[in-house]
Structures are given as C-alpha cells and as structure tokens.
Amino acid sequence: MAATSKPRRDRDPADIDDLAGLRAAAADCTRCGLYRDATRTVCGAGPAGASAMFVGEQPGDREDLAGEPFVGPAGKLLDRALRDAGIPRDEVYLTNAVKHFKFEQRGKRRIHQRPSVDEIRACRPWLDAELRLVRPNVLVTLGATAARALLGASFRVTRHRGEVLDWEDGLPLVPTVHPSSVLRTPGDGRSEAFDALVADLESVAGALRRHAPS
Numbered sequence: 001m002a003a004t005s006k007p008r009r010d011r012d013p014a015d016i017d018d019l020a021g022l023r024a025a026a027a028d029c030t031r032c033g034l035y036r037d038a039t040r041t042v043c044g045a046g047p048a049g050a051s052a053m054f055v056g057e058q059p060g061d062r063e064d065l066a067g068e069p070f071v072g073p074a075g076k077l078l079d080r081a082l083r084d085a086g087i088p089r090d091e092v093y094l095t096n097a098v099k100h101f102k103f104e105q106r107g108k109r110r111i112h113q114r115p116s117v118d119e120i121r122a123c124r125p126w127l128d129a130e131l132r133l134v135r136p137n138v139l140v141t142l143g144a145t146a147a148r149a150l151l152g153a154s155f156r157v158t159r160h161r162g163e164v165l166d167w168e169d170g171l172p173l174v175p176t177v178h179p180s181s182v183l184r185t186p187g188d189g190r191s192e193a194f195d196a197l198v199a200d201l202e203s204v205a206g207a208l209r210r211h212a213p214s
C-alpha cells in the first residue's frame, strides 16, 4: 500500500528545514483559536541568513490582508528608523511573536487586541523555527509582547530599551519599543519618540558590527 502523506497541519515546526516550508506549514496552523477570524497566517519576511531578526507583536489589519508583516504605517515608520540608524533593510528579517491578527470587530473596523499568554506560547514554536532557519547575529524585540515572549513576563522594555543583552546561546538581543507606539505618541512628542527609537536601533547597528562574521 502506498504511504499516505502527513497533513501539513500536523507538521512540527521543529522538523521544517527551510523558510518556504515553514510558511506553507504555518498556513494551516490551528494551534490556538486565532486562525478562525483572521484572514491568513502572516509569517516573517526577509532572507534566511539575515544578520538581524526583528520580532514584533502580531500582524495588524493591513498585514492580515496583505499576508506580509510590517507593511502598514508602523512598518513604514520602522523602515525610516532603520535607514536613519544605518541598518540595511535587506539584511533584516521581520516577524512577529504571534502569526495571526487578533482583533475585535466594531462595525466595519477591526480593532487590535493584545494576544494572550497562551496564544503567545502556542505560537512560539513557529518563532523558534524562524530563529533556527534565519540564524541572525542580533535579535531585536519591538514592544512589550515580543520582549515578554522572549525574556519573560516580568521584563520591562522601558527599563532596558536599547541595551544589548545576552540571550540564549550568547545571541545578543536588543529590546526596544514597537513602532506603533511612536505613531500613537501625540503632538510634538512623536518626533522625540522617533529619535529614541533610532537611538535604540543605533545600538543594534553597533551590535551588528561587533558580531559580524569574520
């Protein structure tokens, strides 16, 4: 009898050996309930071998529709901050701690909801697989959800933003704010918040120079 192929939804992210395979398998993920209302799984974007991996919270409304991370206003602001900090965009892999958009429907609008601890935990194997396949030299967390996913629930971004921390296996990790928090900063404070984000990314650029393969 011919062997039957295993359904993709049963694949363990730890068994996947390239990013294309990871995207295909994650498209069928039902590890938590977020797949039910979102349009699609949004995995990371960028090359395997990118020197920096940036981890945000979850795809937003635009990302859910486009199927790509960081394509909305926060992504455009992050692009500007990367440019100002001297980090080439094509050396960056951008992803999220949670791969489906969590929202509350209010009329025609879909309002962002923060993912729960259980949802972050359920999605972690996909993030671990991305880390294993991309093998960045520096890891960057954007915002509280990503920082807590990788550094624990008691971690405070405001206390440690811009610091180069030692993460697992000595991988440097730099926590900073999510670019959407810069967009939410009212009035004149927004330009200051943007400059603070760029300063944190300059720490990332320094860590990339120090940890570049010789």
Ligand code: SF4
Residues within 6 Å of the ligand: 026, 029, 030, 031, 032, 033, 034, 035, 041, 098, 099, 100, 119, 122, 123, 124, 126
């Ligand atoms: S959020 Fe993550 S764990 Fe939950 S269904 Fe989507 S891909 Fe799977």
